[in-house]
Amino acid sequence: MTDQFLENSLAVFADRSLTGRALQPAGWDNVAGLVCGFGDRLAGPPAGTWTIARQAHGTDVIDVDGVEVGTGASLPLEADALVLRRPGLVGGVRTADCVPLLLMAPGRGWAAVVHAGWRGTIAGIATVAVDRARRDGICATELRAALGPSIGACCYEVSSEIGERFARASLPVLSGQGSDGRPHLDLRAINAVLLERAGLPTEAIQYCGPCTRCARDRYHSFRAEPELSGRQISWIGWEDRTPLRDR
């Protein structure tokens, strides 16, 4: 399975020209040393030391600093959030409708990249990532969050059962919107609620980019292409500022 995953993730990189322009969260370009972006069908992470884990729609977090990254792109580990603290490391998540969430603390050298589909969202992956920051000595009020291109409420019709699960967790559900009256979810708004409950100020949370299904020309969307969908990569990390001769 790991081999299959590696093959899939390398294939994503192999057939993308990496010449597109990734979306950058507003105002994050002035954070010293930060490297980040939301990829699309063309844009991907910069070449170099980046890593990605096997995503499992769960709440496991890996601190990449503590892992031997090696030369490959993929960690043989399951996680839906990667914490990046060491200069020179970049972590990514693969999505096609799920929410890519970037978190970082300016001036503290702490960042995380999170994959949040509906399962990870209801399981609280956003909350778990903020808890990890707290354990690393970062206050929630120091964090900034960016929620990237993902399926919007316009296109995300779910079963009544899934809608009820979110309603029971006091998370927003748009009821009766679907073609047959089924509920719709706005996964970004729901993750924003979770981040606020975890202590992030509202103004520290931003949305980047459109609904992936509506903007399927630019983004992979599982709902738009269930058989064919690839994945875009979103990433965050810190530049290696060591002079080349000293590496």
Ligand SMILES: [Zn+2]
């Ligand atoms: Zn849409």
